[in-house]
Amino acid sequence: MAKPVYVLNGPNLNMLGLREPHIYGSETLDDVRRMVEDHAKSLGLSVSFRQSNSEGELVTWIQEARTEASGIILNAGAYTHTSVAILDALTAAEVPVVEVHLSNIFRREPFRHHSYVSPAAFGVLCGFGPKGYLLALDGLHARLGAAAKS
Template identity: 60%
Template sequence: MAKRVLVLNGPNLNMLGIREPKTYGSQTLADIEQMIATEAAALGLTVECRQTNREGELCDWIQQALGQSDAIIINAGGYSHTSIAIADALRAVALPVVEVHLSNIYAREAFRHHSYISAVAVGVICGLGATGYKLALRALAEKL
């Protein structure tokens, strides 16, 4: 049975391709999700991609992943820097987590330099644009 990876994207990532293309690139979220699906299939993984602008919905999806998914890739956007609740939900389900950021959060505003999710993740990929999702899938394929 193929390992299942839940890919979660947080607030404003639905605006990719429109929002600050110099920072986030010109690809849309749909483009990135297609790239993720193609890479996952090549690795023998199945993926489910979801996006929300709501913190509680991310927590609900993380909790629902227990028994349904084998790992999580998460780009929580701005919630990475503010949400203890999302970090606690990830800790509670105890699945392997890879945190992804399209931009290099350490080359941006100081408040972005800390992520509550990083402490729960097995790895963090930032600054490589959409390629970060591919790398996260490859790392999880090896780990699983």
């Protein structure tokens, strides 16, 4: 069986549906997980959907992805703007990465305009809400299919 896509979610994403719904929407992270799993299945992919408030745990999962995952979809939350450790782990993982944000980070506070994750990602989606995860799956599916043909 093909390796799963790791869908990794950073700090405070466990609060979706409660935290600032005017920015992040009313769907919960469990709602997002179900949407992602259903869409992945329709593409013939499997996912390992995870969330942590701990930077170290995210780094460990990213390192694990090097051998256990076909790719990574990452919503690093606030760590996007602060974590060189996550960037280093993504670079070392050597699997395709898509960066996802529910909100448009460029319409928010200036400190959110910089991403440490982006240099390791082949694609970045922001501002599409939970649909961004589905678009990320589509992009990753296309990337994995193209890699399999070459």
